[in-house]
Amino acid sequence: MAVSSEYTPPQDPLEVLHEDHEIVVVNKPAGLLSVPGRGEHLADCLLTRVQLAFPTALLVHRLDRDTSGVMVFAQTPHAQRHLSMQFEKRSTKKTYVARVAGIVSGTSGTVDLPLIVDWPNRPRQMVDHARGKPAVTDWRLLKAGDGESRLRLMPKTGRSHQLRVHMLALGHPILGDPLYASGPARDDHPRLMLHSQELRLSHPESGRGMSFRAKVPF
Numbered sequence: 001m002a003v004s005s006e007y008t009p010p011q012d013p014l015e016v017l018h019e020d021h022e023i024v025v026v027n028k029p030a031g032l033l034s035v036p037g038r039g040e041h042l043a044d045c046l047l048t049r050v051q052l053a054f055p056t057a058l059l060v061h062r063l064d065r066d067t068s069g070v071m072v073f074a075q076t077p078h079a080q081r082h083l084s085m086q087f088e089k090r091s092t093k094k095t096y097v098a099r100v101a102g103i104v105s106g107t108s109g110t111v112d113l114p115l116i117v118d119w120p121n122r123p124r125q126m127v128d129h130a131r132g133k134p135a136v137t138d139w140r141l142l143k144a145g146d147g148e149s150r151l152r153l154m155p156k157t158g159r160s161h162q163l164r165v166h167m168l169a170l171g172h173p174i175l176g177d178p179l180y181a182s183g184p185a186r187d188d189h190p191r192l193m194l195h196s197q198e199l200r201l202s203h204p205e206s207g208r209g210m211s212f213r214a215k216v217p218f
Helices: 046-053 077-088 162-170
Strands: 016-019 023-028 068-074 093-101 108-112 115-117 125-127 136-145 148-155 194-202 209-213
Touching: 016 209, 023 046, 046 068, 068 077, 068 209, 077 194, 093 162, 108 162, 125 162, 136 162, 148 162
Parallel strands: 068 194
Antiparallel strands: 016 023, 023 068, 093 148, 093 194, 108 136, 115 125, 136 148, 194 209
């Protein structure tokens, strides 16, 4: 992950949404890497902070540095395998909230556009119908006005930057996005306006369906 040397992670205290002997669920702040980057200046990350409080915590999935919201960590190797398989098989359900530029037409829809890394401009991703990996996002309009729209986004796949590129492809980049928005849509906002609001999964031990939510901060 390419991150500038000016990385200054937020110092928010760790917000634990749920913990038991198999999983830990936290609310990731915007601006914090999920895992360490390359170099000492990128060592501070959510995984490191979670492991300070929960020494056996193991990584299962990631959120972009600039995205906030629900992340789950495993407490045992068994839980890590079980949860990783759920993400791989797309049996988890993820719901995001985003503020995007412009007034979106319609009340709901699906973006089905394959994605691939844009190598000369990485970490940017791009739509590529010939070589891209399948990427599907359902969206629903929550409200619109003042030149922007608030959407609920439900990714069916988990590609890197998927929601950000799909919204750009719709013609409505996510506000505050340093990579895919431009002009006032990028510059007039203190952060990327994308938040992982809810994560549904099956508990790795009991198999019981569980839902975790983090309040939208914008």
